[in-house]
């Protein structure tokens with residue numbers, strides 16, 4: 359019997375581009391009218407595979423798209439909160455999320471939660487920081503504010519100037535650790551990492567990055583990336599196997615000839631094929647579904663070790 363593989367198709371819903379922050383470093387649609395169409399197109403592509411979607415929504419986008427988002431939630435989508443501090447308020451919060459102290463994270467998440475709740479009539483329970491920028495205080499802050507899960511990590515990413523460093527982070531869904539973000543822990547918070555191909559580090563200029571399944575690439579070998587991700591999951595054989603895809607609301611997913619829309623289909627085709635050839639049945643799941651599965655399982659805390667043979671033999 360084929361084991362189920364949870365396929366999570368996620369999108370970060372950015373606010374419209376801010377004047378003065380234009381340029382390749384900022385993402386986001388140029389209007390909310392575009393954004394609304396792009397989100398609908400994205401949902402339709404995922405639905406073509408029978409996959410629900412999970413949206414991490416910036417507070418301003420929640421205000422702009424409330425009726426559409428609530429309709430999508432009724433159709434099974436998970437809605438969560440997304441924050442880039444400098445997009446929310448470039449004067450008060452000219453920072454990346456992981457650059458903020460615990461108190462400052464508490465303040466901005468509380469403020470954005472209130473706005474998100476005003477828009478959507480409910481508190482967000484799932485969180486993803488912009489560019490996966492986070493620090494060791496983040497998970498405990500999220501727990502304190504009532505969050506039960508999210509997608510906060512991008513294993514292998516080393517972007518120090520974005521305060522996004524996830525070298526050595528767990529690659530499968532896990533309970534977060536209260537004080538050390540790169541280890542599984544016992545917090546009542548399920549962290550769902552972005553799925554990355556751990557075999558192929560792209561290194562340059564003090565940065566490291568692994569290939570993932572995002573459709574935004576100019577060109578990528580999705581069959582190879584998906585094949586490697588799924589075979590690595592099969593080798594690890596985690597309690598809750600999951601493939602997480604990320605995308606953004608700044609591409610026209612209603613246009614079948616759009617490069618990114620085409621890549622999204624290539625990416626999902628590759629994920630489905632890779633699962634089947636590794637003996638998994640791909641089953642669409644939301645962030646809420648996978649978090650519930652993680653939290654329903656007993657915490658899986660790796661054994662404590664004093665040292666590793668490789669460390670003892672090499673550097674100290």
Ligand SMILES: [Zn+2]
Nearest residue numbers: 370372488489
């Ligand atoms: Zn973002």
